[in-house]
Amino acid sequence: MDLTRLTSPTSVAVVGATDRPGSYGHAVLANLVHNGFTGSVIGVHPTRAEALGFPCVPSLGELGRAVDVVVIATPAATVAGYVSEARRLDCGGAIVFAAGFAEVGHIALDDELVAAARDFPVLGPNGNGLVNAWTRAALWGDHAVLPTDPGHIAVISQSGNVGVSLLAHRRGLGLHSVFSIGNEAVVRTPDLIAHLAVTDEVRVVAAYLEADGDGSALATAVATCADNDVRVVMLKAGRSVLGAAAGQAHTAALAGDQRVFEALMLEAGAVLVREPAELIETARALITGRRNPRGVAVLTCSGGDATLAADLADDAGAVLARLGAETLQALGSLLPSTASPGNPLDHTNLVWADTNAVARITEVVAGDPDVGHVIYVQDQPDGLPAAAAAEWAATRSGAELGGSRAGTSVMLTSTMPGQEPDSAVSGLRAALAAIAALQRPAPSGDRLRSIAAAAHAVGGTTATDRAASGPVALSLSEGEAKALLRAAGVSVPLGGMATDPDGAADVARRIGFPVVVKACAPGLDHKSDLGAVAVDLPDASAVRAAAERILAIDALPPGTVLLIEQFAVGIEVLVSATRAGVVPSLVLGLGGVWAEAIGDVVVIPLPADHARVREGIDRLKGAAVLRGDRSQRAYAVDAVCHLASNVGRLLVDSRAALIELNPVIVSAHDAVAADAVIIP
Structure with a gap:
């Protein structure tokens, strides 16, 4: 489906338009006024002639034109009818705020909405709408103040409240748009990611997810991001419970749903963060930085900050640059005698506020052949007198000037989020996480599409899917499993089957000692726990004894036979x-x-x-x-x-x-x- 008109509207109809504060209809109209939306706006209300100064018509059918977005600010039971009418009128899409759908068990209402929409784009239900800072379209069910200068970060949130918080954050500078996607009845997160990846003004997509959704669609969406060098930041909330297969295999315990999601995001070149503030700050850092496989140099005036930077770089997977001998020698002549050349580099406060000195130091570091990224760390206290604030600014300017001379942009950041200018990245952890992603090779769209094809063919299953699917199927017997593996080119031990101790001894003599004897039956996955495995058996008598003992185990299922194999060492x-x-x-x-x-x-x-x-x-x-x-x-x-x-x-x-x-x-x-x- 084409999301262009929905995400970048120039005309809007608000169903349920009203002057009554506290309602969705009022909030959207007020936001459009306060944020300077210049497109056409018309209300839909059966009795009102106007709302907040906007004209109203009694029904969608009387709009007189196909608007880009129909905002539906009415109860859940009315939604499907309005969606159907908007689709019939060839509008560009709809936004649904109402709750009371599948999230509270009202599946029939969800089904009705989906049937009414067909391939018509609907954002929601149970969401907060969208804002686009470039078009000033604040179709938002809460108070929304858009940044004066639109940026290049598009945010998608499966949580309405997280979306509200991100939009309201004082560090919201640089936002292109925010989408509160709600229940995803029609428009899903992958649909939005794929669309934003080909939107000219978008350079980073930052998403807050509470569910994995369709893996094939997600892999396809991030492939489109890779094709267009649109960077991705993800915050995935909630580690999924282990699936029903956990009782049958070690795999589920060692690689739960979250680790599979993280592996997919690693392939996509995405940065995974832990909290909403990091989502925005890491996105800002990705815009500031450029992709380069070389190391990062960290400069500061504090030994403690330098030590912390080394630890955080290791945590983030960011590779610190190894400064060469020429660089270290040059630094030795520039640094105060109390400073030690290295990376991270503490240049000490003896060059504080000396723009030229800091610039020369930064230029030498940034010019090292192993340096591809430079971070300058500075925690500026609030409420400084003007003269003191000027010293902090002079020091920062020196770092930026030195980087510019060396042809390397300098990323400004802080160890304590909130103690930095608006132009900086808030928090060293976010800065280093972004650098780590920029050091890795660019993700491959073709590789991600191959993952999408495999997911489409096989189907990934989340914990929720597995819980809904009922009991897990019995495993094949080990003999059947190994026959399939052998046919697929997987090496398995030489072996054979037997139903009694003498037969087991005959197989063992044929394949050669030492051997392993195991019970073999469908669904028998934890043989060792039952004592139904004997290893490193040196001769026929040992095999017979082991076979007799195993076949006498009461807990074995009917029809159990014996699998005898060569004993492998390694x-x-x-x-x-x-x-x-x-x-x-x-x-x-x-x-x-x-x-x-x-x-x-x-x-x-x-x-x-x-x-x-x-x-x-x-x-x-x-x-x-x-x-x-x-x-x-x-x-x-x-x-x-x-x-x-x-x-x-x-x-x-x-x-x-x-x-x-x-x-x-x-x-x-x-x-x-x-x-x-x-x-x-």
């Missing part, structure tokens, strides 16, 4: 592919304590080729163990990549809910799936 790795989350994904980690106690796993949206898997492995804390760094034994990392890529492909092709190999045994030459769970 390091344990977890490889899993799952549909649990906003998009299907691959989960990788070292086995044992690395995955379960430390949570050292990576999540990679599917599809994932060999190179993408290798990149993910290198992000593991325990990657050095696999690679054999520092003269340790090296394991077959390429074999793990090949196996994991095939597992991901199998999930997409088979549309299984889960494929979990835990463990995969990795030796110096091979990677073999020692245990396997597949849930159709």
